[in-house]
Amino acid sequence: MTQFSNTDGVCLFKPGYKIWLEKDDGVQGDGFFQLLEQIKKNGTIAAAAESMGMSYRAAWGKIKAAEKQWCMPLVTTKVGGDTGGGARLTPQASDLLQRFFRFRQDVDSEIAKIFKRNFID
Amino acid sequence: MTQFSNTDGVCLFKPGYKIWLEKDDGVQGDGFFQLLEQIKKNGTIAAAAESMGMSYRAAWGKIKAAEKQWCMPLVTTKVGGDTGGGARLTPQASDLLQRFFRFRQDVDSEIAKIFKRNFID
DNA sequence: TCCCAATATGTTTAGTTAAGCATAACGGGG
DNA sequence: CCCCGTTATGCTTAACTAAACATATTGGGA
Numbered sequence: 001m002t003q004f005s006n007t008d009g010v011c012l013f014k015p016g017y018k019i020w021l022e023k024d025d026g027v028q029g030d031g032f033f034q035l036l037e038q039i040k041k042n043g044t045i046a047a048a049a050e051s052m053g054m055s056y057r058a059a060w061g062k063i064k065a066a067e068k069q070w071c072m073p074l075v076t077t078k079v080g081g082d083t084g085g086g087a088r089l090t091p092q093a094s095d096l097l098q099r100f101f102r103f104r105q106d107v108d109s110e111i112a113k114i115f116k117r118n119f120i121d
Numbered sequence: 122m123t124q125f126s127n128t129d130g131v132c133l134f135k136p137g138y139k140i141w142l143e144k145d146d147g148v149q150g151d152g153f154f155q156l157l158e159q160i161k162k163n164g165t166i167a168a169a170a171e172s173m174g175m176s177y178r179a180a181w182g183k184i185k186a187a188e189k190q191w192c193m194p195l196v197t198t199k200v201g202g203d204t205g206g207g208a209r210l211t212p213q214a215s216d217l218l219q220r221f222f223r224f225r226q227d228v229d230s231e232i233a234k235i236f237k238r239n240f241i242d
Numbered sequence: 243t244c245c246c247a248a249t250a251t252g253t254t255t256a257g258t259t260a261a262g263c264a265t266a267a268c269g270g271g272g
Numbered sequence: 273c274c275c276c277g278t279t280a281t282g283c284t285t286a287a288c289t290a291a292a293c294a295t296a297t298t299g300g301g302a
Binding site for chain 4: 054055057058078079080081082083084085
Binding site: 243244245246247248249250251252253254255256257258259260261262263264265266267268269270271272 | 273274275276277278279280281282283284285286287288289290291292293294295296297298299300301302
């Protein structure tokens with residue numbers, strides 16, 4: 001990419017991107033699907049939220065918003081009991097999660113190729 | 122995509138994306154390049170800004186920020202005179218603009234394909 | 243029956259980004 | 273020499289999103 005480098009060879013740029021799934025005005029992207037993955041792994045919303053450095057309140061809000069926007073249950077929860085409660089993904093959420101990660105992976109490699117083709121002579 | 126449709130056939134989602142060019146913390150995306158295109162077409166920052174529904178102040182700020190981030194002149198301007206002044210793109214900006222639009226176009230068609238492959242059975 | 247960990251929600255505060263306001267300078271033409 | 277449209281830039285204000293705070297509830301186990 002000598003085309004867009006400085007005389008000192010510094011000040012170059014690189015491609016950036018963000019992808020998501022949307023419906024109407026609501027969108028869910030990378031952060032949301034990572035949250036779902038952590039719920040699947042940890043078994044509780046609280047632990048998933050903490051592992052991502054966000055509050056339980058924020059995590060819960062994102063889940064509820066997504067369920068409303070997409071009109072489908074994503075997480076089933078249990079309140080009380082010996083462990084205090086817990087959460088697990090619905091089959092739909094699990095499927096969606098898997099597809100999104102593949103989608104993201106494919107897009108990632110493809111964008112790198114396209115950028116190279118257009119900006120690096 | 123019957124996989125993720127409601128019983129009424131509503132509540133589906135679609136892919137969304139955003140791409141940009143970045144360096145350090147600064148990024149410039151679609152809106153910025155559209156602004157450059159309008160400057161090229163109109164010959165003034167003021168007219169370009171108006172055509173995009175933004176203030177001259179905002180347009181000018183974006184241009185200055187981009188020039189600083191990328192360490193390259195993007196727009197040459199003239200103050201005063203019979204027309205009041207004017208602006209035109211540098212060759213570098215013109216080249217960059219062209220490449221970005223091609224980049225965006227390629228990404229657009231590719232993402233559609235990838236989405237279809239991953240979400241529509 | 244009380245405790246504990248987790249779910250469930252409303253409300254408030256903060257912080258960051260975008261928009262708007264105000265003002266100076268320039269330079270060709272009438 | 274004044275007018276007009278445009279560049280140039282500081283400062284203020286508004287809007288929108290994200291984080292934080294506060295509380296209630298659940299249900300198994302000690």
